[in-house]
Amino acid sequence: MQPRVTVRNAELIDQTFAYDTRELAMRTYVEQTWGKWNQDEAKIQIADDIRHKRLRIIELDGKPAGMMRIDEHSTHLDIDQLFLRPETQGLGIGTSLVQRVLARAEAKKLPVRLWVLRINPARALYERLGFVVFEETAASLHLQRCCNPSSEPIHTGVPLNSNDYKNIKGA
Numbered sequence: 001m002q003p004r005v006t007v008r009n010a011e012l013i014d015q016t017f018a019y020d021t022r023e024l025a026m027r028t029y030v031e032q033t034w035g036k037w038n039q040d041e042a043k044i045q046i047a048d049d050i051r052h053k054r055l056r057i058i059e060l061d062g063k064p065a066g067m068m069r070i071d072e073h074s075t076h077l078d079i080d081q082l083f084l085r086p087e088t089q090g091l092g093i094g095t096s097l098v099q100r101v102l103a104r105a106e107a108k109k110l111p112v113r114l115w116v117l118r119i120n121p122a123r124a125l126y127e128r129l130g131f132v133v134f135e136e137t138a139a140s141l142h143l144q145r146c147c148n149p150s151s152e153p154i155h156t157g158v159p160l161n162s163n164d165y166k167n168i169k170g171a
Contacts, residue, residue, distance in 0.1 A: 003060050005093055010055035018046045018067045025083035029117045033139050077105045079114040098129055111146045
């Protein structure tokens, strides 16, 4: 039987799970990139995302498997966070969720944007799904997939969101 993937709003009871998931998915890359992991800031951001109903819990057969945050803007959809627990990676869950976001963006005729740390292997998933780099920093790559994948990405010349770096860096 095919595993069932569902997504629900995060609740306060999910805070510890969300933090642990983020730490498992990102701590190594953050420390390799910036030298330290800021636990307090990560916990504050997760609590804020839950309080403002921005964070979603990804479930696999009814059990928490990861978390995600998708922000909708008038000009694009932003995959701000998509973190899966290590034991649920490689099962096609990330691909399926990104494809859902792409379908929503296509219906709205909007591009989808995200950013990844240069050393994060998740980059391969996004490139496989048609995302292209349109902006770079020393630590990260900003990727976009237009609603028509053959379109050229829009280069804004500025970070996608002023909070992009502090969302994970926490320094």
